[in-house]
Amino acid sequence: MSMKVEGSRVQTGTDPAGRRVVIFIAILAGFLTPFDGSSVNISLPAIGGELGMDALSLSWITTAYLLASAVFLVPFGKIADIHGRKKIFLIGISLFTLTSLLMTLVTSAPLLIAVRIFQGIGSAMIFGTGVALLTSIFPPGERGAALGIYITSVYLGLSLGPILGGILTTELGWRSIFLVNIPIGIIAVLLITTRLRGEWAECRGERLDLPGSVMYGVSLVLIMYGFSLLPGAGGVLLILSGAGMGLLFAWYEARIPTPVLDVRLFSGNRVFLFSNLAALINYSATYAVSFLLSLYLQYTRGFTPVQAGLILIAQPVMQAVFASCAGRLSDRMDPGRVASAGMALTMAGLFFLVFLTAETSVEYIILSLILLGTGFGFFTSPNTNAVMSSVDKRVYGVASGILATMRLLGQMFSMGCVMMLFAIFIGPVQITPAYYSPFIGSLHAGFIFFAVLCGIGLIFSLIREKKNPDT
Numbered sequence: 001m002s003m004k005v006e007g008s009r010v011q012t013g014t015d016p017a018g019r020r021v022v023i024f025i026a027i028l029a030g031f032l033t034p035f036d037g038s039s040v041n042i043s044l045p046a047i048g049g050e051l052g053m054d055a056l057s058l059s060w061i062t063t064a065y066l067l068a069s070a071v072f073l074v075p076f077g078k079i080a081d082i083h084g085r086k087k088i089f090l091i092g093i094s095l096f097t098l099t100s101l102l103m104t105l106v107t108s109a110p111l112l113i114a115v116r117i118f119q120g121i122g123s124a125m126i127f128g129t130g131v132a133l134l135t136s137i138f139p140p141g142e143r144g145a146a147l148g149i150y151i152t153s154v155y156l157g158l159s160l161g162p163i164l165g166g167i168l169t170t171e172l173g174w175r176s177i178f179l180v181n182i183p184i185g186i187i188a189v190l191l192i193t194t195r196l197r198g199e200w201a202e203c204r205g206e207r208l209d210l211p212g213s214v215m216y217g218v219s220l221v222l223i224m225y226g227f228s229l230l231p232g233a234g235g236v237l238l239i240l241s242g243a244g245m246g247l248l249f250a251w252y253e254a255r256i257p258t259p260v261l262d263v264r265l266f267s268g269n270r271v272f273l274f275s276n277l278a279a280l281i282n283y284s285a286t287y288a289v290s291f292l293l294s295l296y297l298q299y300t301r302g303f304t305p306v307q308a309g310l311i312l313i314a315q316p317v318m319q320a321v322f323a324s325c326a327g328r329l330s331d332r333m334d335p336g337r338v339a340s341a342g343m344a345l346t347m348a349g350l351f352f353l354v355f356l357t358a359e360t361s362v363e364y365i366i367l368s369l370i371l372l373g374t375g376f377g378f379f380t381s382p383n384t385n386a387v388m389s390s391v392d393k394r395v396y397g398v399a400s401g402i403l404a405t406m407r408l409l410g411q412m413f414s415m416g417c418v419m420m421l422f423a424i425f426i427g428p429v430q431i432t433p434a435y436y437s438p439f440i441g442s443l444h445a446g447f448i449f450f451a452v453l454c455g456i457g458l459i460f461s462l463i464r465e466k467k468n469p470d471t
Contacts (some may be wrong), residue, residue, distance in 0.1 A: 005127040016302050021195045022137055023149060028188040029093060029130055030153035033123045036100070036181055037062070038161025038316065041291050042309050043174040045298045050174070051109045054430050055295075055422045055439075056228060062291060063415045064113045067224050068120030069127070070408035071217040072263045075208065076125050077132070077400060082206050085129040085136070090192045092125025097185025103178040127407075132400035134389045141331060145383040148327020155323055156315030162290070166309030209260035212253050216261065219245035220412070227416035230423055261402065262395065271390040272399070274464035275336070275383050276406045282343060282379055283410025284352060288418045289372065290315065292443055293365070295380030299431050300358050300440065314366045318373030319380075329383035333380035335389075340461040342382070345375030347454040353447045358440060379461075386464070414450075421446050 040061065046057050080088040099119040108114040131147065138146040168176040219242045223230050226238030253259035266273045290312055297308040332336050349372030351365070384403060390400045425442035 004103050019137055025188055025191050026130055026134055026150045026186055027153040029126050031157040032181055032184055034154045035157035035161045038158045039165025039177040039292045042162045042165040042305050043169040043177055046169050046174045053109050054428050055426050056428055057346040059419050060113055065116045065120040066412045067406055068117040069124045070412055071220050072121050073405050074125040075213040078208055078260045080129045085133050088125050089129040092122045092190045093185055095122030097182055100181035102176040127404040132396045135396045144327040144331035147384050148324035148381040151323040152320050155316050155320035159313055159320050162309035162312040166305035169305045206258045212238050212260040215245055215249040219249055222414055224416055228419045230420045269390055271386055271464050274460045275386045278457050278461040279383055280406040280410045281453055283407050284413045284453040287414035289410040314369040314374035318370050319377040322374055322377030323381050326378045330382035330385045335386040336464045338382040339379045342375045342378030343458045343461050345371055347451055350447055350451040350454055356443055
């Protein structure tokens, strides 16, 4: 694999062999974390039953992971630009693999959530650098296809998670789902250390903005914990405090020379701004769907984890089928148009789920998930291509971190809405037959809100300009 030195950075040459190694490593890493998330969702009733967790506590299994990822993703994106993307990528996969092992040993709800926090930190290192590595190596004419392959591996993880997680939970117990991550993580670590030579660190010599990183993390923690306390006054106060800290963070970042999150990237770059907003809203409107439907299918309908997994697999399968071709299509035409078409299909799928009842046919649910998955598949790859093609190479790590942050913030907001709805409709109790009716009410309110939100995202997706030429 050829190498070249440019100033203070060392890069791997973009020969075909080098690209194949990077793609394969990216596929493994892209599969790892979404598989974990989707398989955990399907095992939530089993976890709740064994550890005695109520509806709000169950939501923290997912939320704690997302919150840790979001808090650390932007700082680690900047650290990767300074000290090397491959180095942070390697540490992230190693940490994720280790915490997967620890998840098989936990015996209490607080310990489980604590390990999930560290697992989220590992995920932040992976997602803060994965897209940046691909974008660094592949030229504009091939970038969409490479990102499409990577995102397809993400959707493959999402696809196998529900069904394989359901089988493992039923046959071997919920802890067994984390064993799958361990060999995949070990293979990825071995490939990175033995086959991936060179380093990417375009901001070597810069300093990490520690005050900004702290303000950013505190803001997210206050907001998400506030959601869990709604509709109480304490929850409102925490959310307002977090929002105020977020505004202070944005003001501070715009006035220092080396910010952890360069908010100036949003100014004067409509493609970057509106593509990120569209991503934020898209994830906000869709992430909690599988969480809610997993509980609905197993609690309200009485399906086993395997049966629920077979139904839920419809969405990620469609995402995997269309993500790669949508990425290639975005190399040939304006990626904003492709992404907007995907957003419209996603909104249609959410609208169908508004009418869900305790007697809704399985075929209706699967059709809704097919629409949702197709739309998401056509949105993500082109939108990612639009974002990464609109910025300078030296900030690929930051841009990748910002885009991944939009994803995580959207996912957190989606789960925050669920926590709020559970608090309003159900309260801090386990979901039993006596609470099935208010649970269905929370589903209706959630899907109505998510469909409206997706419509707003479609507007942002439509008004962006054509992608900027690569600089």
